[in-house]
Amino acid sequence: MAERKSPAKKRTSAKTKTTTRKRRATKKRTVKTKPSRRWGRWLFGFTVKLSLLAIAVLVVVGIYLDGVIRDRFEGQLWHLPSVVYGRVLTLQPGQSISHAAVLKELEVLRYQKVATPRRPGEYSASSTRIEMIRRPFEFVEGFDPERHIMLTFNDSGLQKIERVGQGGQLGFINIEPKMLGMLESRSEEQRLFVPREQLPEVLIDALLVTEDRDFYHHDGVSPLAIVRAMLVNVQAGRTVQGGSTLTQQLAKNMFLSRERTLWRKLREAYIAIILDYRYSKDSILEAYMNEVYLGQSGADAIHGFGLGARLYFDRPLEELRVDQLAMLVAVVKGPSYYNPWRNPERVTQRRDLVLKLLLENGNLTAGEYEQAVSRGLDVQSQARIASRQPAYFQQLRREINTHVGDNFEPGIGLRVFSTLDPLSQQSAEQAVRQMVPNLGKNLETAMVVADRRSGEIRAMIGGVNPGYAGFNRALDARRPIGSLVKPAVYLSALADPSRYHLGTTLDDKPIQLKGSQGSVWQPRNYDRKFSGEVPLYQALARSLNVPTVNLGMAVGLEQVKQTMTELGAPAAEIPTVPAMLLGSVSLTPYETTQMFQTIGSGGQRAPLTALRAVSDIEGNVLYQFWPRASQQVPEQAAWLTTFAMKHAVVSGTGRRLHSQYAWAALAGKTGTTDNNRDSWFVGIDGREVATVWIGKDDNSDTGLTGSSGALRLYQSYLERRVPERLQLSWPAQLSTAKYTKQQSGRLKLDCRGKMELPVWDKDGELKDACNDPLGGFIQRLFN
Structure with a gap:
């Protein structure tokens, strides 16, 4: 029979079951809620860790970028080219420079003619005066501020230099040189x-009001500008406005590529924030305005407003009008799209928009605005720096390598002062x-x-296309120089006055010269005619071959070669054979110029040079050339030779010049080689010696x-380059002799003769010759 449970046990059992069910339910609930809590905790932990990692990455990247930025900003920001300047024109009272020549100089330097000069780079002129404000410039000797001066001229040249507003006169004034271009x-x-302090304030205003109104208020990145740009772009249905600040643009230009990705944009913003944190607003603005891309000059990308002003207007930045500065700001948006030579209307509209923004911002008055928008673009004829x-x-490069050597380092912004005369170079190029x-x-x-006296090279052309950088015939083409x-x-x-003088009679008759191997040389005159007898100076003026050979053989080939080397020709290029007397000597135009510079300066050879000085960006002089000359041949002989070359222009082979420039008393010499392969001329005026060669390669x-x-x-x-009168001061021991021309062509000394020639009276015997009844000296010298 089954055992029956008591009521107490039943209650205990029931309680136990209830407890068990509750435990199971609780367990079930615990099983359901535990994963959710763990996931939350895990997600929170992961987020914290990820944030810490991101912060760590940002810190590391920031430290890296900060180092990159500091290395760039606290060193030399850019590789700066070496800027080349032309010669410095020095004006002095009493100088034989004309009113017209100074005006031409100011034109080349792009000075503006105005009614009354008020700022650097302006001038006014009357028939005898020039009032100008010379630009400030860092010369080799140091910085010279702007100078307000009055130049007064008379018929003989510059009379005086007065200081306007300050009173008093100046003993001299240097005119700043023209910027010629840049070395690599x-x-x-x-x-x-x-630098920031030299940037025109209206240019800065135009840039900020157009590109970044909040520049001085944001921290490198402007959320407001980004939102504003997004709204404008949405309304326009296309990208018409950017949200980048100037700081971001600088970051992109200096540190990043031009790819358009979100990652690049994030880096750009980060760099901008670092830049803004570490450097002042003015430092950032200075960097931006020297970094911004403004166009092309050939293969060279032009950056910065300083060079941009030269590219578009061929003027210094500080001299541009407000409309010209506004055009530069307009070009910032896209130099190719806003190209004033290809799209002048588009650029004008953009420029006028910049001017309107200046007006609305209170930077221009209504009158200034109307005047500015009424002007044309006024850009130069083509995009070029110089x-x-x-x-x-x-x-110039050859001389830099020789004289400066390792001290000349490309990319560190050296200043190279050359001897080039912009007027001479321009005239030569136009003539060619x-x-x-x-x-x-x-x-x-x-x-x-x-230059006739200093040997400084004023102009050089190496080929029929002066702007083409090909084979330089001026330096490297050796050609027979002929006459x-x-x-x-x-x-x-003439260096031997005891034997020869300008009136010495030379034979002009057929001759034969035998060579070492039995050959016979029969020199002839160009016209195939003979004069019988001819005075020495006429033989040179008419460039007669036969008298020259007779004279050269009498003097001696070795003596002629020595004279040529003393004048500046390389001895290795001079063969000691009779044919050398008629020009079987091959020289370059450069070497030929050196020879005639020595002759034209009274026998004082001044080494030809194109380099005057080199200084670094701090103004330290690395090299400076001081013109120097040494007496190489007797002054009297060089003077007499130049005198005979003047007759070549008056009545000889260079007489084409005489009718036009008789007043200038030029000296010159023609040269022609066999079969007309080479055409030469050397001309000498009071200022310059010019060698010209024409031929075929x-x-x-x-x-x-x-x-x-x-x-x-x-x-x-x-x-194009009006010459200066060639005035030769008489050297010591030179006297004048009178002659009568005989029927044969021979000159006979005659104290009552009507013809006069200078003579080197070395021993003073000619002084009283006409009072010498015996005429002993006359017999020795002239017969």
């Missing part, structure tokens, strides 16, 4: 660094472009122009003589 840097970017002088720059194509086909040319050798032959004779017949080719090119040069 380490990159294709070119810029002229302009006209190219590749031949001259090649010589106009004249050479009219002389024949396939012709090439070269020109070297040097250009003759002045050295005659100078060799294949050495074929040009159909030109020295008179019909090179002389005409020199004449075209003088039409």
Whole structure:
């Protein structure tokens, strides 16, 4: 029989079951809620860890970027090219420089003519005066501030230099040199660094009001600008406005690529924040305005407003009008899209928008705004920093390598002061472009122009296309010089006054010279005619071959060679054979110029140079050339030779010049080689010695003589570069002798003669010759 449970046990059992059910229910609830709590805790922990990791990454990246930024900003920000300047024009009272010449100089330097000069780079002029405000400039000797001066001229040249507003006169004034261009840097970017304090305030206002109104108030990134740009773009249905600050643009330009990705944009913002934190607003603005891309000059990318002003207007930045500055700001948005030469209307509209923003911001008055928008763009004819002088720059580089060497480091912003005269170079280039194509086909040319006294090279052209950087014929083309050798032959004779003088009779008759191997040389005059007897100075003026050979053989080939080397020709290029007397000597135009510089300066050879000085960005002078000359041949002999070369212009082979420039008393010498392969001319005025060569690279017949080719090119040069009168001071021991010309052509000394010639009276015997009844000295010297 089954055992029956008591009521107490039943209650206990029931209670136990209830407890068990509750435990099971609780257990079930515990099982359901525990994973949720764990996930929450895990997610929270993961987020914290991820945030810490992100912060750590940001910190590490920030430290890295900060280091990169500091290395760049606290060193040299950019690779700066070496800027090349032309010669410095020094004006002094009493100087024989004309009113017109100074006006031409100001035109080349892009001074603006105004009614009353009020700021640097402006001038006014009357018939005898020029009032100007000379620009401030960092010369080799140091910084010289702007100068307000009055120049007064008379018929003989510059009379006085007065200080306007301060009173008193100046003993001299240096006119700042023209910027010629730049030597290579380490990159294709070119810029002229302009410090913040030299940036025009209206330019800064225009940039900020157009590109970043809140620049001085945000922390490198402007959320407000981003939102504003998004709204404008949504309304327009396209991207018409960016939200990047100037700081972000600087970050992108200096540290990032141009890819358009979110990651690049984030890095750009981060760098901008670091820049804003570490550097002042003015430092960032200075960097931006020197970094911003503004266009192309050939293969060179032009960066910064300083060089941008030169690219578009060929003027210093501080001299631009407000409308020109507004155009530069307009170009910032896209130099290709807003190209003033291709899209002038588009650029004008953008410029006027910038001007309108300046008006609305209170930076311009209504009158100033109306005046600015009424102007044209006034850009120069083509996008260029400066006209190219590749031949001259090649010589400049050679001298830099020689004189500066390792101290010349590309990319550190050196300043190179050259000797180039912009007026001479411009005149030479214009003459070549106009004249050479009219002389024949396939012709090439070269020109070297040097200061007559100092030897400083004022202009150089290496080919028929002056702007082409190809083979430099001025420096590297050795060609037979033909009759250009003759002045050295005659100078060799005139250096011996006991035997030779300008009136010495030379035979002009057929001759034969035997060579060492039995050959016979029969020199002839160019016209195949003979004069019988001819005075020495006429033989040189008419460039007669036969008298020259007779004279050279009498003087001696070794003596002629020595004279040529003393004048500056390399001895290795001079063969000691009779044919050398008629120009079988091959020289470059550069070497030829050196020879005639020595003759034209009274026998004082001044080494030709294109380099005047080199200084670094701090103003320290690394190299400076001081013009120096040494007496190489007797002054009297050089003077007499130059005198005979003047007769070559008056009545000889260079007489084409006389009718036009008789007042200038020029000296010159033509040169022609066999079969008219080479046409040469050397002209000397009071300022310069100019050597001109015309020929063909294949050495074929040009159909030109020295008179019909090179002389005409020199004449075209003088039409643009008005010569100075060649005045030669008489050296000591020079006297005047009187002559009577005989029927044979011979000159006979005659104290009552009507013809006069200078004579080197070395021993003073000629002084009282006409009072010498015995005439002993006369017999020795002239018979």
